[in-house]
Every structure is written in C-alpha cells, then in structure tokens.
Amino acid sequence: MDLLVVGGGGREHAVIKALRKNPEVKTIYCLPGNAGIAQDATCVPIGAKDLRRIADFAVEKKVDFAVVTPDDPLVLGAVDLLEKAGIPCFGPRRNAAIIEGSKVFSKHLMQTYGIPTASFETFDSREKAYAYVASCPLPCVIKADGLALGKGVLIARTREEARDAVRTIMENRKFGDSGKRVVIEEFLEGPEVSVLSFTDGTTVVPMVSSMDHKRALDGDQGLNTGGMGTIAPNPYYTPEIADECMRTIFLPTIRAMKKEGREFRGCLYFGLMLTAEGPRVIEYNCRFGDPEAQVVLPLLESDLLTILQACRDGTLADTEVRFSSRSACCVILASRGYPASYEKGFPIQIDSSLSASVLYAGVASGADGSLVTNGGRVLGVVETADTLPEAIRKAYSQAEKIHFSNAYCRKDIGARALKALQK
Numbered sequence: 045m046d047l048l049v050v051g052g053g054g055r056e057h058a059v060i061k062a063l064r065k066n067p068e069v070k071t072i073y074c075l076p077g078n079a080g081i082a083q084d085a086t087c088v089p090i091g092a093k094d095l096r097r098i099a100d101f102a103v104e105k106k107v108d109f110a111v112v113t114p115d116d117p118l119v120l121g122a123v124d125l126l127e128k129a130g131i132p133c134f135g136p137r138r139n140a141a142i143i144e145g146s147k148v149f150s151k152h153l154m155q156t157y158g159i160p161t162a163s164f165e166t167f168d169s170r171e172k173a174y175a176y177v178a179s180c181p182l183p184c185v186i187k188a189d190g191l192a193l194g195k196g197v198l199i200a201r202t203r204e205e206a207r208d209a210v211r212t213i214m215e216n217r218k219f220g221d222s223g224k225r226v227v228i229e230e231f232l233e234g235p236e237v238s239v240l241s242f243t244d245g246t247t248v249v250p251m252v253s254s255m256d257h258k259r260a261l262d263g264d265q266g267l268n269t270g271g272m273g274t275i276a277p278n279p280y281y282t283p284e285i286a287d288e289c290m291r292t293i294f295l296p297t298i299r300a301m302k303k304e305g306r307e308f309r310g311c312l313y314f315g316l317m318l319t320a321e322g323p324r325v326i327e328y329n330c331r332f333g334d335p336e337a338q339v340v341l342p343l344l345e346s347d348l349l350t351i352l353q354a355c356r357d358g359t360l361a362d363t364e365v366r367f368s369s370r371s372a373c374c375v376i377l378a379s380r381g382y383p384a385s386y387e388k389g390f391p392i393q394i395d396s397s398l399s400a401s402v403l404y405a406g407v408a409s410g411a412d413g414s415l416v417t418n419g420g421r422v423l424g425v426v427e428t429a430d431t432l433p434e435a436i437r438k439a440y441s442q443a444e445k446i447h448f449s450n451a452y453c454r455k456d457i458g459a460r461a462l463k464a465l466q467k
Contacts, residue, residue, distance in 0.1 A: 046071045047349070048102050048110040048131075049085065050092050050117055054376075054405040054424045055334035057081050059113060061401065062341045062348040069349065073105065079415055080404020080423065092117050099129045107131055111352060113331050115191050119145035123310075134352040136330050140301060140308040144330040147227045148189045154325060157300040159293055161325040162317075164229035170214040173226055177206035183231040188213045190222030194258075194270050195383070199231065234319040235280035235464070236326070238336045241294060241314065242351055244360040245307040248294045252343050252367045253281035254336045255461055260383060262456045269383045270421055273457030274374045275432060276339040279464040280318055289316065289323050297328070309355050338403050338424050339372035371432040373439040373458055374424045379406070380452040382420030390417045390449040400442035401426040417448055432461060 045068050049056050052074065060072055061084060075098055077087030090097045092114050102110055112122045112135040121138035135141075142149050154161040162185070167173040177184065177200070186209040188196030196219045200206035206228075213223040240251040254276040260266035293314060301308045313329030313336070332341075341348065345366045354363035379386035392407065392415040403426060406419015425446065427438035436458040443453060 045069050045108040045349075046073070046105060048073045048075065048098075048105070048107040050075050050098060050110065050112045050122060051114045052076045052078050052081065052087075052092065053114075053334060054403040054421065055332050055337045056113055057084065057403040057405070058338045058341045058426075059111060059332065059348070060085050061403070062344060063111075066347050066349045073101070073107065075101065078404055078407050078418070079409040080402070080407045093120060095120060095122050095125050098122065099125045099131070102126060102131045103129050109134070109349070109353065111135065115141075115144055115329065115331055118310075118330050119191060132353070132356060134310060134356050136308050136310040136312075140306045140310075141330040142306065143301065143308065143312070143328045145191060146189055147187050147327070148225050150328050151227055151229070153297075153300055153304070157296055157303075159296050159300065159325060160322060162229040162232050164227050166225060166227050168225045170210060173210045173214060173228065174207060176228060177210060178203065180206075180228065181230060182206070185229050185231055186210060186213060187227040187229070188219040188222040189225035189227065190219070192219035192222045195219070195268050196222055197268065232317045232319050232324055232326070234317050235278075235460075237278045237281045237316045237318060237323075238274075238333055239281070239289065239294075239314045239316060240333055240336060240340055241312050242355050242360060242365060243298055243308060243310065243312050244355045244358045245298065245302060245309045246358070247360040248290070248298050248312075249360060249365045250286065250290070250294065251340045252276045253278040253286075254333075254339055255280075255458075256333070256336060257454060257457055260454075262454050267383050269378075271333075271335045272376045272378065272454045273424075274335045274339045275436065275458040275461050276336075276343060276372045279432070279461050285318060285323060289314070293323060293325060309358075311355075335374050335376060335424055338374040338426055342372050342401065342426055342428055343368045343370060368428075370428050370430055371435040372426060372428045373432070373435040374403075374426045375439045375443045375453055375457050376421050376424050377443060377446060377448075378421050378452050379417055379419070380450040382452070386420055387450055388416070388418050392416060392422070393447045395445035398442060398445045400439065402446070417450075422448070422451075432458065432465065436462070
C-alpha cells in the first residue's frame with residue numbers, strides 16, 4: 045500500500061513510524077514533511093493547507109489511504125476534498141472538525157448536552173467582553189475562538205490582566221481572525237490529563253493517557269508553547285476516573301456530535317482537568333496531540349493502519365486496539381528563545397551511540413545535506429521502559445547525545461507525574 049500523511053512535525057513523524065510497522069506499507073508520502081522525516085518517508089514540498097494540490101497529488105500517485113493530522117487542513121476540509129477525489133482518508137470532515145475550530149461551538153455543545161466543563165460566557169464584541177471582565181470572578185481564562193497554534197489561551201489573575209488579554213486577542217488580533225470572538229471561562233484547578241481517542245462516530249476507544257508540559261521553563265514557568273515534553277501514562281488518570289470520563293464525557297461527546305449532524309470519525313483529543321468536583325473538559329482537539337502522539341503511539345501494540353481504516357469505515361468495534369503496559373517519555377529539544385524569537389540554521393550533531401527514537405519537527409537540510417535547526421521545537425527524544433522513572437531517565441540520557449547551538453530543554457519533564465506515583 046502507498047500512504048499519504050499530511051503535516052510536517054514531530055507528530056507526523058510518530059504517525060509515520062507507527063504506520064511503517066505494517067509490512068503491507070510500501071511508500072509513505074509526507075506533505076510537506078521535513079528533512080528528518082525524510083529518513084522514513086518521501087517528503088513532498090506541498091504545504092499542509094494547500095488542499096487542492098494535496099488532493100491532486102494523491103490522485104496522481106494513486107494513494108491507497110491518506111492521514112490528515114494537523115488542525116488547519118482538517119478545519120479547512122482536507123478530508124472532504126480527498127474523499128471526494130476518491131482517496132480513503134482518516135480524519136474528521138470539516139463540519140466535525142469545528143469541535144476544535146471554534147471554541148464557541150464546542151462550549152455551547154457541552155452546555156447543550158450536559159458535558160462537564162468550566163462555566164463560561166462568549167463575546168463577539170470587545171466592549172461587552174471588557175464590561176464582563178470588570179466584574180467576573182478571578183482568576184479567569186480568556187480564549188480566542190479559533191485556531192491559534194495552541195497558544196490562544198490567556199490566564200488572567202487581575203482585572204488589568206483580563207483587560208490586557210481581551211485587548212491582545214480582540215483588538216490587537218495577536219491570533220488573527222481567531223480573535224473575532226472570545227470565550228471567557230472560570231479558572232479550574234487540578235491535574236491536567238490528555239486522552240487521545242480513536243472513534244468511528246459510534247464507538248470510542250481511548251488511547252493511553254498522557255501529560256503534556258506546555259510552559260517553556262522548568263517549574264511550569266514562562267510562556268505557553270506547543271509542548272516541551274510528555275509522559276505516558278498519566279498517573280493521575282486512574283481506572284475509576286477513566287470509567288467516569290467514558291460515561292460522562294467521551295460517549296456523550298460522540299453522541300452529541302452525531303445528533304448535531306456532525307458525526308466525528310478520526311482522532312478526538314480530550315484535554316481534561318481533574319477537579320475536586322470531578323473531570324472537566326478544558327478543550328477538544330480534532331486530531332492527534334503534539335507532542336502527546338509521540339509517547340502514545342510508541343506504546344500501541346496493534347496495527348495503526350488497521351485501526352485508522354476501521355475509524356474511517358465504521359468498524360472500530362470489531363477491531364483490536366491494544367496498548368503496552370510500559371511507560372514512555374518524550375523530551376523536546378528546542379531552540380533557546382522559543383516560543384518568542386530564536387535563531388535557526390545550526391548544525392545538529394548526533395552521537396553514534398544514540399539508541400532512542402528521534403522524532404523531527406523543526407529541521408531542514410544544510411548545505412552539505414546534514415540536518416540543521418529550522419524551528420522552535422527542533423526534535424523530540426522518545427524512550428519507553430517498564431516504569432515511568434526509567435523511561436524519563438533514559439530519555440534524558442539519550443537527549444544528551446544530541447547537540448546543536450542554542451539547544452534548550454526543560455529538565456523536569458515528568459516530575460509532577462513522579463510525585464503522583466509517590467503518593
């Protein structure tokens with residue numbers, strides 16, 4: 045089989061490595077991919093949002109199955125276009141991808157169907173938003189309605205910070221048109237859990253839980269990033285909580301989407317907060333998380349391609365989905381200064397003794413064909429082990445074997461999870 049994967053980051057590299065395990069897979073095209081992904085796939089310089097060229101390429105190469113992973117092309121309708129062109133495809137159609145494409149939509153969906161989430165108000169007028177934050181409970185969370193590379197969420201602990209957040213999103217349009225509307229919601233507290241799930245619109249099969257580390261600096265300080273590292277499984281996510289989430293969140297969400305005429309087939313990401321009152325939905329994503337996929341997929345023991353095809357075909361209930369009981373850790377090596385300003389173009393040197401899986405994100409080819417840095421999050425180092433402490437130790441040990449100027453990583457990936465294990 046010849047496959048096509050849309051995207052070009054560490055998540056896509058993780059997906060490609062998992063798909064490669066199927067002996068029937070011959071060629072995997074990655075659009076656009078990157079110089080590191082090119083070690084495992086044929087990269088083609090077509091942008092992930094260039095939907096017409098993606099569909100034309102898939103038809104020209106007679107691709108047997110396509111996987112669309114980034115949020116932008118899903119929200120723009122990449123799956124609709126590929127399926128119309130006769131290419132079987134994994135991922136939600138445009139009318140279902142709105143669950144991530146509009147926070148206003150997703151919050152009203154949860155409100156309508158009684159799915160537990162933070163209390164909220166929505167605004168398309170900045171004057172009304174300013175008036176609301178002048179008296180709403182603090183702290184509060186202000187979110188841009190649309191896609192914002194995972195960074196359109198601002199936490200305000202004072203009135204001034206709340207006004208600044210509204211100004212940043214709605215007036216200064218830091219996140220572009222995503223800031224036409226905002227959601228302002230109560231601030232929840234508790235451990236955060238990411239749960240990716242396979243679904244065919246009726247059946248939901250959660251994957252191994254994980255914990256992301258969004259802040260740039262140790263101790264959860266600094267700016268929000270796309271994710272500085274992950275661990276799996278998340279020790280806060282007990283079997284009892286998993287059962288409650290299936291009953292009160294996962295199945296109700298899938299049923300609500302179907303009732304709304306927006307059947308969701310693909311990977312639905314549940315961002316959860318485990319509050320004292322029970323689990324609450326912080327956000328939905330319409331695709332594999334990044335960097336959550338980097339620790340979840342290496343623990344998958346069943347065939348990924350078979351599962352993705354079952355999600356598309358509506359046969360997930362009859363398909364084996366089995367995960368290892370081992371643990372995984374991903375440490376992101378970033379360019380110092382990320383997510384603000386940073387330099388690119390530094391050669392990447394890897395010791396010959398490296399044994400970890402390396403998933404490439406912000407890399408390019410240098411003049412001599414070697415890899416150079418080309419982004420904020422450069423790569424992820426992934427290790428698995430029988431226990432979480434060992435997976436973390438191994439990942440950091442292997443990360444020390446990769447070198448480039450201005451390299452930076454958090455030193456405390458998994459620290460919160462280890463504290464939970466000690467309780």
